Amino acid sequence: MSISGALNNALTGLTASSRLAEVVSSNISNALTDGYARRVIELSSKELGGVSVDGIDRMIDRGLIADRRLADAQYSGQSLTADMLSRLESGLGAADDPSNIGSRIAAVEAALIRASGDPSSELRLTQVADAFGAMIATFDQNNDDIQNLREEADRTIDRQIATLNDRLVQIAALNADVLRLSASGTDISGLLDARQRLIDTVAELVPIRVTESDNQTVRLMTTSGLTLLDGRPASFSFKMTPTITADMSLSSGALSGVLWDGQPLDNDDGIGRLDGGSIGAAFAMRDEILVNVQASLDTLAVDMVARFQDPANDPTLTAGDPGLVTVQGNSLNPLDVAGLAGRLTLNPLFDPSVGGGFARIRDGLNGPVLAPNSDATQINRWIVAFSELREDLPLSGKQSLSARAADFTSRLGATRLSAETDASFSQARLSTLTQAELAQGVDTDQELQTLLKVEQSYGANAKVIETVDFLIRRLLEI
Incomplete structure (x- = not known):
């Protein structure tokens, strides 16, 4: 993989992590909001490397509603x-x-x-x-x-x-x-x-x-x-x-x-x-x-x-x-x-x-x-x-x-x-039906676990960018 490819992958990873953090924070802040549907980000890998944010899904059960x-x-x-x-x-x-x-x-x-x-x-x-x-x-x-x-x-x-x-x-x-x-x-x-x-x-x-x-x-x-x-x-x-x-x-x-x-x-x-x-x-x-x-x-x-x-x-x-x-x-x-x-x-x-x-x-x-x-x-x-x-x-x-x-x-x-x-x-x-519907709402414990993973992902992608930066500076010093 080229240095530019590694940098691009890391940047898309940072972007995805930022969007994930935004969605998780929205879920947590609206945990008690009536009518709020839990959001989940849809991610997919790009053909030339990196990650793509495909959209945000609302997690609802239409039949139950x-x-x-x-x-x-x-x-x-x-x-x-x-x-x-x-x-x-x-x-x-x-x-x-x-x-x-x-x-x-x-x-x-x-x-x-x-x-x-x-x-x-x-x-x-x-x-x-x-x-x-x-x-x-x-x-x-x-x-x-x-x-x-x-x-x-x-x-x-x-x-x-x-x-x-x-x-x-x-x-x-x-x-x-x-x-x-x-x-x-x-x-x-x-x-x-x-x-x-x-x-x-x-x-x-x-x-x-x-x-x-x-x-x-x-x-x-x-x-x-x-x-x-x-x-x-x-x-x-x-x-x-x-x-x-x-x-x-x-x-x-x-x-x-x-x-x-x-x-x-x-x-x-x-x-x-x-x-x-x-x-x-x-x-x-x-x-x-x-x-x-x-x-x-x-x-x-x-x-x-x-x-x-x-x-x-x-x-x-x-x-x-x-x-x-x-x-x-x-x-x-x-x-x-x-x-x-x-x-x-x-x-x-x-x-x-x-x-x-x-x-x-x-x-x-x-x-x-x-x-x-x-x-x-x-x-x-x-x-x-x-x-x-x-x-x-x-x-x-x-x-x-x-x-x-x-x-x-x-x-x-x-x-x-x-x-x-x-x-x-x-x-x-x-x-009974309302409780079943609410059970599909925001679980703050689960959201906090996701937030920890986002933090790890963000740190890992930032480390990749730091490493790429070090490699580029070493090349420029030669």
């Missing part, structure tokens, strides 16, 4: 569902909560039983009125709690659709940067890390598949085949509804679905092939789960109103007369029950503040107001009405009022428990 992203989408959706149901149950009251609707109904029955023991007692009749008022207020509050959560779900959809659009635009911009810089031979590892982090945020919103081309640009689509990014990003839109009432639905046109490049994704569920992540979960909460809870609450309200306007339970009433509890002053209309729980009022005949009197609990709503007396016949009819098995809406089943209230509360608790169980399972799966 794809599985982790799908798990991320599943957990994001299920955790959103579990969280909202947990807050709903806290607001409406669990089975053992003295403020839940079942407890309020039981309090009315208990007040009537006390009043039947002394029908002449104005205090006990007042306690019945107070119990009815607390029950109606709880119905109204429960109705508001459900609709507030539907509004929150609607806002969540709006916010997440905006995030999805922003991330797709940013990924498209990074695709363009990757294409441009890779053609010039520039290291694009940092861009690829940034793009991976953006794709991860998209994966929380919708379940996706990522396809990488030979030029290192990516194409995104949902697992159900909807294209999100293929050269240009798709554009999604959604119209938020500030105030939602129980009668508002997607099918009626009162609530918005997602538009894809200006066209509805799906007229039935509003989301179509975007389903599966947190956006899909928010739609399910707004249009299905909370609507079903509202329907169960309204069914309970129908049952309660029907019992107290039934002439069989108050002979002073005629068919069509409002009972003790009215629908904003009117009798029950079985064809208009959406949001009924939020439209209940005490009958004015029963309310002293508007000229009525508590004695009508004892004497009947439309009967003559009698002097205080000990006749508990009518009060006992109200008490019997609580235990009567009724079915005032088709397919609602025959139940007593207390049993229907208990069923409402237990169903909500079971739905919440099921959602939390699903979320716990998906969280465990996501955690």
Whole structure:
């Protein structure tokens, strides 16, 4: 080997060692950085001697990342569902909560039983009125709690659709940067890390598949085949509804679905092939789960109103007369029950503040107001009405009022428990996949060992240059 060849080999070795040291230091400094992929330099020998730096590889397992992203989408959706149901149950009251609707109904029955023991007692009749008022207020509050959560779900959809659009635009911009810089031979590892982090945020919103081309640009689509990014990003839109009432639905046109490049994704569920992540979960909460809870609450309200306007339970009433509890002053209309729980009022005949009197609990709503007396016949009819098995809406089943209230509360608790169980399972799966992915990240001990080898290599190449320098100087001295 000639002296010039030896010098060239040593210089390329120094260059490679410098690049190795740079990569190792980058790995160590980013050991705790989320989304950072460990870098490895690719080296090869030159035909005429020396070493060539062919490029820098990011050490990732694409299959593992794809599985982790799908798990991320599943957990994001299920955790959103579990969280909202947990807050709903806290607001409406669990089975053992003295403020839940079942407890309020039981309090009315208990007040009537006390009043039947002394029908002449104005205090006990007042306690019945107070119990009815607390029950109606709880119905109204429960109705508001459900609709507030539907509004929150609607806002969540709006916010997440905006995030999805922003991330797709940013990924498209990074695709363009990757294409441009890779053609010039520039290291694009940092861009690829940034793009991976953006794709991860998209994966929380919708379940996706990522396809990488030979030029290192990516194409995104949902697992159900909807294209999100293929050269240009798709554009999604959604119209938020500030105030939602129980009668508002997607099918009626009162609530918005997602538009894809200006066209509805799906007229039935509003989301179509975007389903599966947190956006899909928010739609399910707004249009299905909370609507079903509202329907169960309204069914309970129908049952309660029907019992107290039934002439069989108050002979002073005629068919069509409002009972003790009215629908904003009117009798029950079985064809208009959406949001009924939020439209209940005490009958004015029963309310002293508007000229009525508590004695009508004892004497009947439309009967003559009698002097205080000990006749508990009518009060006992109200008490019997609580235990009567009724079915005032088709397919609602025959139940007593207390049993229907208990069923409402237990169903909500079971739905919440099921959602939390699903979320716990998906969280465990996501955690396992995340740990497996992190295990392929930077190992600082391994990097330090590599750094020692780089130090030895650099010193050896420097020694070669020193020796060549000595030989050249000796030749010049001759």
